[in-house]
Amino acid sequence: MFLTVASKSLLNRKGSVAMTLMAISVAIFVLLGIEHVRQQARDSFASTVSGVDLIVGAKTGSLNLLLYSVFRIGSPTDNIRWETYEQVVADPAVSWAIPISLGDSHEGYRVVGTTSAYFDHFSYGKKRRIEFTNGAPFEGTFDAVLGSEVAKTLGYKVDSQIVLAHGLATTSFSLHDNKPFTVVGILAPTGTPVDQTIHVPLQGIDAMHSDWPQGPANLTIKSVSRPAPPRRNRRASLRLCWA
Amino acid sequence: MTIELHGVAFSYANDATKSLLNIDHWSVARGERVLVHGPSGSGKSTLLNVMGGLLTCNVGEVTLLGERLDTMNARQRDQFRANHVGYVFQRFNLVPYLNAIENIELASTFAAGKQRSSVREEATDLLHSLNVIPSDWSKPTSHLSMGQQQRVAIARALINTPEILIADEPTSSLDAENRDNFLRLLLGLVAEKNTTLVFVSHDLAIAQYFTRVQALSEFNQEHC
Ligand SMILES: Nc1ncnc2c1ncn2[C@@H]1O[C@H](COP(=O)(O)OP(=O)(O)O)[C@@H](O)[C@H]1O
Ligand SMILES: [Mg+2]
Numbered sequence: 180m181f182l183t184v185a186s187k188s189l190l191n192r193k194g195s196v197a198m199t200l201m202a203i204s205v206a207i208f209v210l211l212g213i214e215h216v217r218q219q220a221r222d223s224f225a226s227t228v229s230g231v232d233l234i235v236g237a238k239t240g241s242l243n244l245l246l247y248s249v250f251r252i253g254s255p256t257d258n259i260r261w262e263t264y265e266q267v268v269a270d271p272a273v274s275w276a277i278p279i280s281l282g283d284s285h286e287g288y289r290v291v292g293t294t295s296a297y298f299d300h301f302s303y304g305k306k307r308r309i310e311f312t313n314g315a316p317f318e319g320t321f322d323a324v325l326g327s328e329v330a331k332t333l334g335y336k337v338d339s340q341i342v343l344a345h346g347l348a349t350t351s352f353s354l355h356d357n358k359p360f361t362v363v364g365i366l367a368p369t370g371t372p373v374d375q376t377i378h379v380p381l382q383g384i385d386a387m388h389s390d391w392p393q394g395p396a397n398l399t400i401k402s403v404s405r406p407a408p409p410r411r412n413r414r415a416s417l418r419l420c421w422a
Numbered sequence: 423m424t425i426e427l428h429g430v431a432f433s434y435a436n437d438a439t440k441s442l443l444n445i446d447h448w449s450v451a452r453g454e455r456v457l458v459h460g461p462s463g464s465g466k467s468t469l470l471n472v473m474g475g476l477l478t479c480n481v482g483e484v485t486l487l488g489e490r491l492d493t494m495n496a497r498q499r500d501q502f503r504a505n506h507v508g509y510v511f512q513r514f515n516l517v518p519y520l521n522a523i524e525n526i527e528l529a530s531t532f533a534a535g536k537q538r539s540s541v542r543e544e545a546t547d548l549l550h551s552l553n554v555i556p557s558d559w560s561k562p563t564s565h566l567s568m569g570q571q572q573r574v575a576i577a578r579a580l581i582n583t584p585e586i587l588i589a590d591e592p593t594s595s596l597d598a599e600n601r602d603n604f605l606r607l608l609l610g611l612v613a614e615k616n617t618t619l620v621f622v623s624h625d626l627a628i629a630q631y632f633t634r635v636q637a638l639s640e641f642n643q644e645h646c
Binding site (some may be wrong): 180181184187190191214263 | 517518519520524528531636
């Protein structure tokens with residue numbers, strides 16, 4: 180009996196029932212959509228960088244820091260000083276750190292100044308290390324290691340010469356053309372922003388800007404990495420990505 | 423006594439200064455057919471609501487069939503009403519999207535101890551004896567005329583063979599001829615089952631059908 184009453188009552192209000200159903204489905208759709216996006220963002224972050232406990236940078240929003248240091252989106256607001264970097268790295272709780280210096284580009288691809296610690300410690304996905312398809316990590320000041328997409332799109336091979344530009348625009352007016360870099364290594368595809376990155380030594384960035392009167396204007400992220408001491412307490416050993 | 427009111431006072435919460443009902447003592451014996459009359463707004467519907475347990479009085483005792491209604495909680499009152507009281511509202515209050523049979527069956531599902539299979543039979547019997555033609559049984563009650571709705575409302579009130587039938591001006595929207603037909607049918611059914619009837623109306627022309635006729639003002643002192 181109550182089922183009859185309920186169904187007839189609903190039928191009697193078809194219009195508002197339909198509207199209600201529609202509103203509920205839209206709400207559920209939005210809810211699921213947001214949940215999906217959230218999950219994707221989390222997965223994407225987790226697969227972009229792994230094994231890092233802390234990202235350190237100059238005063239800025241945490242989202243901004245994450246975006247420019249990990250995803251290479253947006254620009255750093257400020258730099259941190261080298262001494263600060265060394266101070267933190269000296270902390271016994273820090274097992275390794277990777278410095279990152281941003282601000283230059285080549286054909287629209289971001290240039291990251293870093294150290295060989297990058298190739299020793301940086302990992303993505305499920306703790307996967309970055310690998311080389313050609314060549315090796317940089318050694319000289321004007322050596323460069325290209326992400327797979329950079330090499331493929333721009334047709335660079337080991338021994339190609341590239342000129343970096345100051346700033347991030349594709350057509351920059353301030354080319355560092357007196358200091359060309361030589362490609363020494365090309366990385367295997369990772370499916371992360373590493374593929375779109377040109378890696379050069381920190382000294383290269385410094386040297387490149389050395390003729391600038393005011394010094395390295397955009398030297399943003401510096402990182403130094405120390406090898407992780409064997410069998411260290413996981414809690415106490417912070418792996419740092421230093422921005 | 424089937425119905426007994428003792429020292430009952432009632433006022434609506436939004437008008438608490440005016441005590442609408444003030445009844446020292448009023449009772450109805452089993453099988454009596456009482457007509458309570460009075461002008462509109464005098465509190466007739468309110469009296470029936472208090473008597474039927476739809477409203478609870480501020481003070482006093484309301485006793486139906488020997489049970490104290492005023493000490494029951496809302497759930498117990500509803501169950502008691504479903505089992506023992508038939509109620510015909512001034513506006514019938516039929517479920518508009520259910521047909522006549524379904525409205526009657528719905529009322530019977532709230533009463534205890536009824537055989538489901540016998541309900542439909544009894545419902546059709548009642549509708550027959552109230553002169554509702556079978557083609558109207560399956561129409562949603564919102565498609566029925568006032569007179570037809572009123573008969574369905576009576577059938578619904580009587581389906582659980584209540585000891586008490588309360589009727590709130592069910593004839594007010596009928597012409598004289600229909601009204602007399604209707605009252606003859608109703609009182610026939612009531613007499614047959616020896617149901618106690620309390621019927622209110624502002625219309626004294628129907629007094630001949632009742633065993634007792636009283637003005638509300640005879641036993642109710644309105645205080646301000
Ligand atoms: N729910 C309510 N809340 C407040 N006042 C009400 C309510 N129902 C009725 N009244 C008032 O109570 C008085 C009596 O109403 P009612 O019992 O319906 O009279 P009758 O049925 O005799 O016409 C009227 O003045 C009315 O305005
Ligand atoms: Mg009334």
